[in-house]
Amino acid sequence: MHMTKNILIILFGTLIIPYSIFAQIKIDSSYVKYFENTREVPFLHFNKTSFLRGEEIWFKAYIQEQNTQKLHPTTSNLYVSIFNKNGTLKDQQLIHIKNGLGHGSVLLDSTYTEQYYHIKASTRWMKNFNEDNAFYQKIKIISKNDKKYSVVQNEKDAFEYKLFPEGGHLIANAINSIGILIKDKNNKGLKIEKGIIRDQQDNVIRQFTTNELGMNSVRLFVKENEIYRFSILLSNGKELNAYTPKPDSKGITLNVVNKNSDKVALHVISNKNTVRELHGKRYRIMIHNTRKFRNFYFSFNHTKQNYFLPIPKEELFPGINIVTVFNEEDQPITERLTYLHSEELFHELKPIVKKASPDSLKITFTNPTKDVIYSSASFLPSTTKAYNPQNNIMSAFILKPYIKGEIEDVHSLFDQKKDSKLRRLDLLLLTQGWSKYKWNNIFNNPSKTIFPFENGIDLTAKFNSSISSKQSILLFSKENNLLHTIQPNENPWTFKNSFIKKKSTIEFGVNKDDRITRIAPALSFSGGTLLDRLNKEQVSNEVFVNEFETSNFKPLKGEYETLNEVEVRGIKDKNVKEDPEIGVYRKIDMEKAITNSGMDLIEFIISKTPPFKPISRVELNGRNVIREPWLLKGVYLDQVKSVHYGTDIQVVLGQPAYAFFIFTYSNIEMVRKNSSTSKIKMPVGFATEKEYYSPKYPSLSNDTFKQYGAIFWKPKIELGSETISSITIPISIQRNVTTYIEGITSSGKLISQKVILKTD
The missing domain is CATH 2.60.40.10 (Immunoglobulins)
Structure with a gap:
């Protein structure tokens, strides 16, 4: 009997201990499973948060991968949505993210009639999770008499x-x-x-x-x-x-x-x-x-x-x-x-400032580390009131993924040089309560993959006209640097993971015997827009009384013409530049010249070279092929766009020589030449990245500019490992410039700095 009692005790212990272990394993495995999928955490760095109507909102996007705490290597589609104070969607842009980075802009044209708008940045994949990790920022549009009176009943x-x-x-x-x-x-x-x-x-x-x-x-x-x-x-x-x-x-x-x-x-x-x-x-x-x-x-x-x-x-x-x-x-x-707190989390840039000219500054950044640094910078008047972000990159990536509430005074929270700042941060966390990750969800409601992880836009073209086996369909777009041949059996045809620009033109044509005629497909798209909404918590009922009144306020001139001008400048022509470096040459524009289309380039060069004249150079689209003449064989004059030729400054065998600079049509230009196509303007697509331009302010000396104007915006300051890089910014009549820098290194260290640049 005594032996039986001991056996029962051992069995009891054997039963109890595994139960505890299994319970622990369940918690641990549920936790790991809940967070195993990649999660995106977006942050937008704005050039400012208060704007004059007619200005553009300029921003740089940083996307962190939550599990690695580094820039997200694979995300590509970021939706930047603008809502009015009632949560109604006003506009939406699709930003192309490459290696966790992207940038864009929004013109505040005459349709932006309200004083406040909310900007949200998110992805379609983020909708799979119970927690809201979207980025939010409230912006303000300044008008002549910016007053708002509200009566609070209680x-x-x-x-x-x-x-x-x-x-x-x-x-x-x-x-x-x-x-x-x-x-x-x-x-x-x-x-x-x-x-x-x-x-x-x-x-x-x-x-x-x-x-x-x-x-x-x-x-x-x-x-x-x-x-x-x-x-x-x-x-x-x-x-x-x-x-x-x-x-x-x-x-x-x-x-x-x-x-x-x-x-x-x-x-x-x-x-x-x-x-x-x-x-x-x-x-x-x-x-x-x-x-x-x-x-x-x-x-x-x-x-x-x-x-x-x-x-x-x-x-x-x-x-x-x-x-x-x-x-x-x-x-x-x-x-x-x-x-x-850990120094592993942060990196500090130490810009060196020198006067480049009476109206410009040269700013030099040094990177002594092995990391690559990715950053952006906003340059504003030293007395600015226009920069009030709800989060910087530190609070967005370190705090916001865990807490539900808002964060105040984000610029000072991570300054650990003073114990009072650490105390502030601890109080912030105390008043947040439990984290945003609910244990009931972790145990019982893991995320379900309902929304796809997007990589570009899928474009599907369906052709109603019959296409014979001897025909093919050409799709091309100069704006998107796109040229593709669709075979007859590919109907419908899907262009997967494309990064087509919104409002760009795509052309379709049927190719038979090198002749192109029109064909109009029916197009459909997967992605490009996101059905999004603004959380009620983001719309606060603020009360402002006599908050601000601008002085000498005038609308910005030429705001809409400037947009078109910038867009044109922002499109890069990838064709070879038709501009020989040296010498004085004769130019033949083949589009206007009467030529023998059966003549190839070798025959053309021989016909244009004077007797007994040596040839020093033959460049084809910028490449010297004098020692590779076979590259010219089979290239006929109807493929040539222009030719520059004449006496070269180089001397061969003691006498002046001849040089030829030949430029051919690109593939897309060849397709478009003498062809008839259907042109479709894309209703969806990625926003076109524009080059920053300075608004035309009525005055650079009044209070409106000093408090709400902008000097410069640099969305891309990249420093390779152990390198030095410089940028030059205009300063006009400003004595001091306030710079707000945000960024991240390749190892995930965060940069958020306010730097006063002195111009004297």
Whole structure:
């Protein structure tokens, strides 16, 4: 009998231990599976966020791959959508992303009649996930009298005043940490010099303050069934109150202290009622960041209510760490976000500025590292009020993937030179509560691949006319550098993964015996537009009274003509330049000349060379083929666009020589020559990248320009490893220039800097 009892105990232990292991494996495997698919995190760097009507919004797109924390190597289709204040779609552009980078612009023409618009950047693939990782930015359009009057029926409703128990709930008869957040009607933090905490008997328990971002935290012993009132007095004498939730009589909560230089202190807090029930139970602390996780375990005993768990910082991950406590049944019961600063996350550029001319600056960037640096820069007047992004690249890639709320004062959050900045960031995370990744989704609702991972646009052409076996269809577009032959049996025909430009022209023609006639297909597209909407949380009811009035405001001149001008300049002609480097030559334009189309180039050169004259050079489309004459054989004059020839400056065998510079038609030009085609303007496609141009401001010295104008925009500043690169910017009459730089390195280090460039 005694032996039987021992066997039962062993069996019992054998059954219990695997259950715990299986539960752990389930959590770990669910977590890995939930985050295994690639996730895109977009960020747009704007040249500014407040604009004059007639200006263009210029932006650079950076797409991070969340699992590697580097630029996304394969994403290609980024939809940039513009919504009005009611969430109605105003415009949408498809931006071509290459190796995680792209850029574009939007003209604020006369149809932009409202004061505020919201910009959203997202991909179709991102719609597969439960969490919204889209990028949002609110922009403002300045008009002559930019005033907005709103009447708030209840002024208290215009403020956001909330309390956030650390870990998500309060425990009775224990010391709890409580976050405080107060924002004004414009969603800006409100600094409170004196707040008062009272119990239900109106006794003053203690006082509190908030910083300039409207945040702070207090430690408070919470009695059972007690609700506490946090009172603040506004400048107009009105009182606002926030109340703590009723505390739980049993349970645990979490307090994270991230001050020590080498450890993060985790305090697991309970009370007398709880420890009796938890005695001997094993809890798990999971520290994770969607890419990696670590598990720590501890067991309760009936003598201890509070547990101090120092975690060495080398056990944490650079950036955001989510700390989740699981009970003995592997249920998440409390959670907190904390941040670990690391130099691995950041890179700093140190531009050197010199005066290039009286009205321009030369800025030199040095990259001493092995990384490649990708960055963009906006150059604005030093007194600008036009640059107020909701996120920089650091907050967009380090914070936003984890938190649900908005971030204020993003430019100073990651400045770790002052402890107060680290405190600000910790308060921000405390007042965010749990992360945006819900455990119910991780366990029970993993993402489903409903929307495809796009790579360009699929174009399908269906031809209603019959095509014989002796015919073929030619598709060509000079704007898209496209030439393709479609065989008769390819109907319908699909052009997969194309990067055709929106509003560009594509031509179709039937080719038979080298003659091209019209054919008009029916076209359909997969992709090119995204049915998108603006989340209600992004539309804030802001109240502005007499906010701004421009001085000497005039509409920008020539704004619409400028657009066309820039578009023309932005199209690169890939044909060889017909401009011989040296010498004076005679030119024959073959389109206008009467030539023998049966004559090839060798015969033509012989006919044009004077007797006994040596030939020094024969260049075909920029390549010297004097030693490769066979390349000229079979090239007939009807394939030649122009010829430059005459006496060369080079001397051969002591006498002047002849030189020929020959330029042939490109494949697309040959197709278009003497052909009849149907031309289709593309209704969908990628936006055309334009070269930046300076708006025609009425004045460069008035307050309108100084506060809301733009000097220059450089979307592409790339530095190879261990290289130096320079750019030149105009400064006109500006004494100082404020520069906002955003960027990322090939290893994923982030760059976000504000630099004052002095011109004297």
